[in-house]
Amino acid sequence: MENVKKEVFFETRKLTKKFGEVTAVNQVDMQIRTGEIRGLIGENGSGKSTISSMISAIHPVSAGEMLLHGEVYQPRDPGDAKAHGITMIVQEAGTIDGLTIAENIFVGDEKRFSHHGVISRREMNEAARAALEAIGVTDVDVTLPAAAYSFETRKLVEVAKALYYDPVLFIVDETTTALSQQGREIIYRIIHELREKGKAVLFISHDLEELIRHCDVLTVLRDGKLVDTIEKAEFDESRIRNSMVGREISGDYYRNDYDSTHGKRVMLCAKNISNADLHNVSITLHEGEILGIAGLSGCGMHQLGRVLFGLDKIREGSITAESEDGSSVSVKAVGDALRCNIGYISKDRDKDALVLPASIKENLVLANLSRMGGFISPRREREYAKKQIDALAIKCSSMNQAVSELSGGNKQKVSFGKWIGNGSKILIMDSPTRGVDIGVKTTMYQLIARMKKEGYAILIISEEMPELIGMCDEIMVMKNGAVTKRLKRSEHLSEQQIIEYMI
């Protein structure tokens, strides 16, 4: 690795991007060297993705310039960027469901297999297989439609597609957040291989630990400006955090107490529930308790959250909760869950939890409609929304702003606000801090800790081990749809102990 000569091959000079009145990227000078994994970090809205979008020609540059191998680089479109050896994978789905895996890999470039106007499918499939093998994926049938595979596999298909063109600069834009541990490992291996070959990787992520572990250099952005560039030797978590946020982060990140006591009252109780994804799972959630669920993405923990909220059916067992009037209710549908003051924050914030085109107010009120009576006065709606916006410090221009325009963290605050505001006492949170920056994360953790004190019963389903260890009174580890271990809160609990029961 040291024998590869590191030299600057890509450069931005006073790179600027404006969206109307808003300056998303402000005069950024950045240099990327060959054989380097460059991390790009910053809070939501700091301009990370905008920079990568300009490099890969998704957005045009407003001002400034980019240089590739010392020459001015002005890509017309993503295809042109690809021709220059720059490819990117993003967080959102980039495959087309109806096309086969092979077609997806070569979409837009079918000419490559054309003989006198006829495309040779056999050749295309061969090439697709080779492209996947090159990244170590062998168990995918390239003739099946993309829809037949999981999100994770499709992501790997995108990686294969991006690498097929032998890029000199490979951009990974917040892709790992959406992947499970196994998926991430594959990406890590690939970027290290690229680095060995003397290529460069621009790695964008929210996960500080991941960046520290894999990057050679970290560039920190804040409000569209480049605030710091740190070499591996100088990596220091608190320095990076502070320069991201622009101030000393005060208070504790996670809970600082190791008091795992909670109220006696049982708020939610599931006994021996089973269905296609779950096997004989039992859960008891008490007043003032934070219960964590750990596991790999396919272990059934996300389904458990859905089942407890009445979204999915169970075949055996029972789920009971206490309704508003004190009677015991069997939770079979969302309506039952709402009557028992259960709230559910879905894993997929944009797709499931929020109505993106609707306003903040409309989103906040939505979960409370059944409690607002026959005639819903606009004044009550406004008061209700204002209360939540103030309580959660949601950053917005007005309560009528569309949720789609908010940053990830503020979106998440809205989906928290929906359930806190409507008087829910039991909160099921599936991956509550996914894709949220450190500033908001801190607020969320502080909020969850405060809610525990106020007697809320909280269930956190998460793939992020430190978060579970830091926040939960008890962690249930799941594997293949069953609970394999219950671990009490302790100072000595480590990730290794949990992972042991996950795989």
Added chain:
Amino acid sequence: MKEEKMKPITLIKNSRNNIVCYGSLTVVIVLFAIITRGQIFSAYNLKSLVGQMVVLMIISIGMIFMFAHGTVDIASGAVAGLCTMVITLVLNETASIPLSVIAAIVTAVTLYLFMWYVTAYLGLMSIIASLAVMFIARGLVTYILSMNDGRIVIEHYDMIQPLKSNTVYALIVMLVIVVVGILLFNYTRLGKYCKAIGDNPVSAEQSGARLKNVKFWCYVIAGCCVGLASLFLLARSGNVGKNIGSGTEMDVMVAVILGGMNLNGGSKSRMGAAVSGVVTYTLLSNGLTIAGVDQTYITLVKGIIFIVIIGMTLRQNKSVAEMPR
């Protein structure tokens, strides 16, 4: 930090729908007031306008509930046609207006609930279901007419004629429907769930909306509106011919689009789109004739005005479309 700068944009953005909604109406009113030298405001013409818009208005109010939750219904014209036939047959039999209106509403609601059932339980796309109902209703009208020499005559036309001649009835019914529509759509759970489902059914369901239940009531409302509107349609037609009500579904769509409605539904849906759109659309036909535009290119002129109005809508959308990722 950026909030202050964004304010003017936000202001336009937030009121964008209202601008489009009432902007096109204002444009059309001012345009025709000038070129007809105020003739469109004559007492007679105002009365005529009420009569001309009542059918479209009632149906459009009902259709907003459908469009808002993401259903594009193309059966309304055919169902209204069938309902006029039901009214005629019942009226000829019983000479009772209440009975015949109830029969029409029951017919329309039944057909709409059939659509609902097919969509909700058999998982068919709603537009296919409404296409099927359109053919059923149109087919029934044609079949019954073919057994009656191509035309069914109302024996008691004098009973429903006042609905056409006396504008007060049309005005009162229209006002009541508009007010009820606005109340239901803007100030109740039903309307709010309806909009949320149009944008994101998954989120709406997770927030407590029972999808089938909400849609059920939307279809019932739409059916009631179509049934009621058919009474006025019949009063204005005088008899039941094979073309009765045809094209109404397209008129409804054009009208609500003119009113600034997005046919994909969702939170941007406005009841005002129906009100302003129907008035705009009616004024457009009425004003062009009064202005004496040559019939040979009246359709062309209509098309151009339509494109201009839609163009205004699109441009306003675009000014805020590009936002940072």
Added chain:
Amino acid sequence: MKKKVISMILAAAMTAVMAAGCGGSANNTAEGEAQTGDAVAESEEETEGGEQTDDAYKIGIVMYQWTDAQGTNIQNFCNYLEKNLNVTFEYESTFYDDDAQVSCVENLISSGCDAIISGYDTNLVAAMSTCQDAEVYYTVALDHITEEDFAGVAPGEYFLGGTKQFGGDLAALGKEYADAVADSGIKNAGGISFPAWAFSDAPEIYASFQSELTAKGITVQDLTFTSGMTADEVQQNVKDLVNQNPDMDTLFGMASGLDYVYPAIQGSGVKLIAMGYDTSVASLMESGALLAAGNNNHTQAIASCVARIVNALEGNSYPDAAEGAYNEGSIVNGVAGYPVIGTQEELEDYVTYIVPEDGANGCVTAEELENCIISSNPDATMADLNALTNRSLSEIVEARQ
């Protein structure tokens, strides 16, 4: 994906609706030319100022559409009348949407019309009650009206009746067609018409045509009815008819002969006798594919309505109105002829006098019409009007020369 499917279905539905609405039109190029001529005429008229006064009678005309040959023909005549009679016209179209009839009538009343001429009896009862309420006269130009059409409702004093078509004599029309083709050497003729409920006069016209030719030793088969009203259905029926009757050498196309029937027999060797007229008649007759054609005389129909309207607006009525030859019970009907074209000469006359661009050369002049208006001629009678608007092609030629 779902949105795409929806939009495609929508597009298909819209196309279908439009296609249905436009089914009737033909000959767009010819009309286009005529239209340009029109526009020029109009602008000239405006600069002249003409003899129009503010108190001219304003008459509204409602048709299904104005972009066809019929619309052009009527507008040419109306432009002529505007210059030579104290009337102005306003036009409105229902675009084949029957529900729009009342709205069209209302719009015309709003624009200040004193009377309205409707092409057909669309929504007669509702349209009439609208006119009655607004005290505006109403006539039907291209159809005759019976008491039954009003279904027991009193037509009221503002109804000025309908207009009998085919010269008011169906048998004579059948004979005229028979005479036009009798000497062309045909041996075996058939006939096709829309179903009787859609074209109730067809059987009577055909019966006369049939007996007339049979008497001359020509085989004439019984009339066949189409299974529907669309071009496709008619053409399928025509093809079946031709295939089943190999001996048939001529077909009397009563179901839109030129637009619908001709395409189906083209190339089969079967000759056409058409009800209908368009600009293709000249070349088809020359080639021998078309033996005879004919059409309603729209000028006469409008003239008849205009005379009755002007009289009514001036508070006059014909002494013999109640005894009109074409009346139906208490309902007064006017009449309009149906010129039949059997020879090149007749075709030339038709083009010159029946569908002229300038109404001054047409089959009814302003002078002739004024002669039937009581304020200009106190002795005018309904019989005079009916005689004027029921002249045959040869009579018109004679009058013009």
